[in-house]
Amino acid sequence: MKLKNLYLGIIASAFLFASCSSDDDTPEVEVPLGAYENGVFILNEGNFGNPNASVSYVSNDLTTFQNDIFKLVNPSIVLGDVAQSMTFSGDKAFIVVNNSNEVEVVNRYTFKSLATITAKLENPRYSVVLNDKLYVTNAISNAVTVYDAKTYAFIISIPLNKTAEKIIAANGKLYVTNGSFGSGNEVTVINTATNTVSKTIPVEDGVNSIEEKNGNVYVLCGNKTKSKLFKINTSTDVATSFESTTLTNALNMDIEGDKIYYTKGTGVYAINLAATGFSDTALFSVKDNSWSTFYGFGVIDGKIYSGDANAFTSDGTVTVYSSTGAVLKTLTVGVGPNGFYSNN
């Protein structure tokens, strides 16, 4: 009977597909490099809600490259859900894993896991080490939590009662940006001797980057109507600034040498540290991949690293450019490459 044959055919084909589905993806066996210095860590945050964050490594000369180094070195430990940021202190690296409420501590040269900090972490974002203390910003508690950077014991929580995002140390003090995802217009200064807020410095809407250079703290803000760069004198905590209403939505400030780099849209820009205005002329522009082109951005040794999150629906792409925009290397990394950290 024809009918029966037809159905049999469908079932049989289903079976065929079913039985040859798995087991044919035998992964190549990779071994840890053993030494991860003289290179750049690429932090891949992973998908929100899925513990698939990872770290990739590429050597300074771009010849040695390895994905998933945390898992390769520490096969029994899951890095977690949304690796937001990384900071170094001595021979340690601290990886803040946002949605897992963890800070993973590793040896920065071997990448061996040393500890996992979990106490009082509520959606941690960024961290910095100063005087053997680890300071972590938290999005849910709007606080900076403090840990002993050697024993990893929790010490105290400093409430800010407003968004606590990026954090840096300068002149013995902490500077915390009070904004994320395009909102927020303040920087909070924390006195680490008393663990209290010593000053709040108003900046511009869209505060997104902060960095210390030569005793000054630079803060970049960008929104729909303007971009504004603040320079905070860390002795007086008084800020000076300049702005542009033609170059709006500036993001991703990274200071290297005597240059301040930033992006707008698909363009990479640079101005001198001593500049008194923004540059409207891009060093170069990258191909518009429609979205998330500069999900990660960094300038290291004169090379410009860009991380394209590919809309978080597949592995990210890292492209390394020369200062004039020549493509030096293209790498397929983990999901959502959001930052580059030089490990020299």
Next chain:
Amino acid sequence: MTLKKRFAFCLLLLCQILLAQNDSITKLKEVVVSDSNLKNFSNTQSVQRLSDSIINRNQPSLTSLLNYNTVIYFKENGLGMTSSPSFRGTTSQQTVVVWNGININSQLLGQTDFNTISTRGFNSIDVKAGGGSVVYGSGAIGGTIHLNNDLKFTDTFKNDFQVYYGEFNTLSAVYGITAATKKWSFDASFTRNSSDNDFKFVGQDAHNLNGQYYNNTLDAAVGFKINAKNSIKFYSEIYDGERHFSLTSPNATKTKYQDYNTRNLLTWSSSFSKFASNLRLAYITEHYNYFEDINRDGFTSGGVKSFIGKYDIDYELSSKIKISTILDYTKNDGIGSGIGRSSREIGGASLLWKHNLTEKWNYEMSARKEVSDVYKSPVLFSVGSRYNFSDFYQLKFNVSRNYRVPTFNDLYWEGSGNPDLKPESSYQAEIGNQFSYKDFRLTLTGYGMKITDMIRWLPNNTGNWSPVNTDKVTIYGAEALLGWKKNFNKHTFDFSGTYGYTVSLDDRTDKQLFYVPYHKLTGSLSYYFKKFSAYYQIIYTGEIFTTSDNNPKYILDAYNVSNIGADYNFSKKNTFKIGIKTANLWNEKYEALPSRFMPGRNLTIYLNLNY
């Protein structure tokens, strides 16, 4: 272990091929269906009915019921957590849930969370594959799921009590009452579902953390026949649920989500010699509270209140031609975190034409045009025909254009919403073959569709996420539905099975859309002997891509899950049934989404009383 599973699977398939049969929809005359359009204008598409006996046999969530009985694939974030469908390879927002004829997809999200629909309060649930925007509006692209409270007008007084208790402190209890005369009909039920949901992951030391949930549903339907020509019906549903969202990493912040939804519908039906009219007034509310940290008081919330007015007129032009118009008006008022206060109005008119050319051949045509203050809407249409070659073979054909409008979040989300979004739009065609022989029925359907302007939230290069009309998708596939029933003396076997093959390609990359499996198969075999019954269910889902580039590194493995159960009715006249059920009999380790493991083997005992 694997061998054993494969063996059981083969055995089951063998049964279905050797035996073979039918579950034709027998509609009793005195039953008044809540959605007459489904009955009148779906003759050229495939409709699968899930009766109350099937509903009772499955877990009480709409996800579980449809997962085990239809070709629809579910993206379930762990048992009981948020769950959305992929029907014929389409997205979560392209399947509509229709409650007594009214589209109840969330106005905020554009989709229904299938774990917030409790199934046991409904008399039947119909699954209609393919386009249906002309009648059911936005989102009816992949298919529509119809939740029906049908009213009976015969002298009846019945109480129904069911309680199910299983591992992980999982409780499902339903009390229902049906009372009717020839003039009045009343049907109401209360359902309570709850679970600690703290199962151990198969093959791991970890447990499901923070997965507990509960929900309560009150359903009521009242009908009154004013006279021979007029009747009034009122339907109401209240759903109140709270779910903690299970964690994917052990120290993550615990969150929870509360849903409160109400649905009310008043219907006035009149029928004259050639005219019939149906006025429906519905008031639907949805509300959520999301606690991003259960240890803190703060939460975000939102809701939409919708008023829907629909007026249908059916006119019999001749004994062979039926013409209907539907005029409708919808007003949605939304308020909440992120969207502020916003509202929109939509007016629409549909014209439907049905013509029986001969006893064997009919065709249907319909069209709809909408006017809205927010977006421009295309002219929607559906054209189909059915031909009965013989009692054994029937051929169906349908072409339609359907759409999905942007949601409140898409349009109004603070800082991200895109007011310039266009509706998603689809053209689709299908051919259905239905074979019937005695108690055997097989439906084979092939289809293809093209969807454009798909709305997707993407991170843009100003560091923000925003929805855009971006993707174009080409989908084609085939479905087989099989039903068969056979009696040997006092032994009855009842089999039903479904198989779906789905190719859903992103036109830009030519890759399969992620979270659309190529293959899905379900089967269920029931056996009845006097007052004893037993059943075996199986679901097979093929491997699933989780990335847009179909990277083999991130494929979720295919899985095969079986349930088995048996019960005995101790009462002579009524129902006093005690049963036991084992879910995931072979203790399969599986996940429908990455890192969202589902429970291993677990046991449920149940009691059904019907007096």
